[in-house]
Amino acid sequence: MRTGLDERAFDAVPEWVARRLRPQLDRAADEVLTELRRGGPPIGAEEAGRARAGVIAGIRHFCDLVEDPTAGWERVSAFYLRVGRHLARDGRDPVETQQALRRSALAACRTLGAESGGLGLDRGVLRLVVDAQFAYMDAVSAVIAAGYAAEVANRADGRADLAARRCRTRLLHxxxxxxxxxxxxxxxxxxxxxxxxxxTVAAAAVRRRAGTAAGAPGEGAALSAASGGLLADFGAPEPCLLVPDPDPSATGRADLPDALLRDWVVAIGPTVPVARAADSLRWARETLSLAVRGVISDAGLIRSAEHVPALVISRAEELIDDAAATRLAPLSAVPPARRERLAETLLALLEHNFNAADASRRLRVHPQTVRYRLRHLQDLFGEDLRDPRRCLEMELILHARLVHGGVRRHPTRQDAH
Incomplete structure (x- = not known):
């Protein structure tokens, strides 16, 4: 911090004065303590120790300024800026500190002017030192006041920010x-x-990535982003946030911080009118659940609109499981390894209208292999493969079962024994 130090006053003081003054630190400190005790209330040992340390620091700073006014002031002003901030944090009046500094300056002047002081200052040099001393005190007082005011304003802003965040959290919910x-x-x-x-809004559900500790950079970035327009609650049992007026056609990150996407799994629901924000959050949470289970990738921003088939299937998982027991029953008699290959082939054939060439390209096998498997499937399923309705049901079931963990062998009566 730079403020109004009169550097010319220090440029006028001979540099040798600082070399002679430094050995007098203890004597000057004792003089100040005597001055503070004279005619005033008793001073405790702790207060006396702080006063003495302050005087010694002040004289050292004064010597630094005599030796190099510009560079020295950078260090001195930073020191007294912290002093002002600490006064505000401790609830102390900066005027008292400024008065103590002035009394210290007077005591130092008496020490410098004493014949027994050993500094060898003539009247002309002493006058220059006194002028620099009071320029120093004026500048230091201004810095202390600035530090005090900055801390008071910062604490007020902090309280206002905290109140605003709490208000925004209530608004979010x-x-x-x-x-x-x-x-x-x-x-x-x-x-x-x-x-x-x-x-319009889009709600997002978030979950901390494995191995990322609480208070990680992503959380700080998220809170910072929240103050810039997003509504967020990362302290809730199910953390979430709300994006105002997102572009429904956007393919970017909806202005979410990189650190958030790195440290958190983030799934965002569809863009909806404000009155339907809860609907957007519901889809966001279902999408997040799929990502956590590994059904869909958890990389980057996960948009629910890009995973509609998986979401629809997840809504009907129990029904699909029950239907699979009947519709895929013929596969139960096939050994597991062959069962998986036949299921994948059946799905590829259903998706390509039983075109063996197209299905083979999808499966990356020879068309003759697909035809051989098709004959096996026809033996297993019979007329069901000629029923469009049954084929649609099997395609949906197979897609769901392959995506959600493979085609499992359903128990039969023989299995129960």
Whole structure:
């Protein structure tokens, strides 16, 4: 920090004065303590120790400025800026410190002017030292006041930021309420949170990646992003955030911080009107669940709109499992390794309208291999492979079962024994 130090006053003081003054630190400190005790209330040992240390530091700083006013002031001003901040944190009045510094300066002047001081200063040099001393005190007082004011403002801003974050967290959960909250209440809380209600939103569900500790950089980045427009609650049992007015056609990261996407798995729901924010969050959470289970990739920003088939299937997993027991029953008699190959081939054939050449390219096997497997499937399933409705059911079931962990052999009556 740079402030109004009169460097010319220090340039005028001979540099040898600093060399002669440094050995007098202890004597000057004793003089100040005597001055502070004179005519005032008793000073305790702790207070006396702080006063003495302050005087010694002040004289050292003064000597630094005599030797190099520009470089010395950088260090001195930083020191007293911290002093001002500490005064604010401790609830102490900076005026008292400034008065103590001035009394210290007077005591130092008496020490310098004493005949027994041993500094050998004539009147002309002593006058220059006194001028520099009071220039120093004026500048230091200004720095202390600036540090004090900065800390007071910072603490006030911190309290305001904390209040704003709490208000935005309440707003977030009100927006995600199901059924939707009262519009007037939402508008009032949004005004208090200084968060203009958007036309559309997209909710995101997040989960910390394995091996990432609480308080990781991603969380700080997320909180910083939240103050810039997102609503977020990372302290909730199911952390979430809300993106205002996202571009529904965007393929980017919805302005989410890189650190957030690195340290958290983030799934974002569809863009919806504000009144349907809870719907967006529901799809985001289902998408996140698929990513956590390994059904879909958890890299980057996961958009639910890009995983509609997996989401639809996940909604009907129990029904699909029950239906698979019947529709895929013919595969139960086949050994596991062959069962998987036949299931993959059947799905490829169903998806390519039983075109063996297209299915072979999908499976990366010879077309003759696909035809051989098709004959085996026809022996197993018979007329079902000629029924469009049965084929559609099997395609859906196979897609779900292969995506969600393979085609398992369903228990039969013989298995039960």
């Amino acid at each position: 009100l927006l995600l309420a199901d059924p939707p909250a009262d519009a007037d209440r939402l508008a009032a809380l949004a005004l208090e949170a200084r968060w203009p209600l958007p036309g």
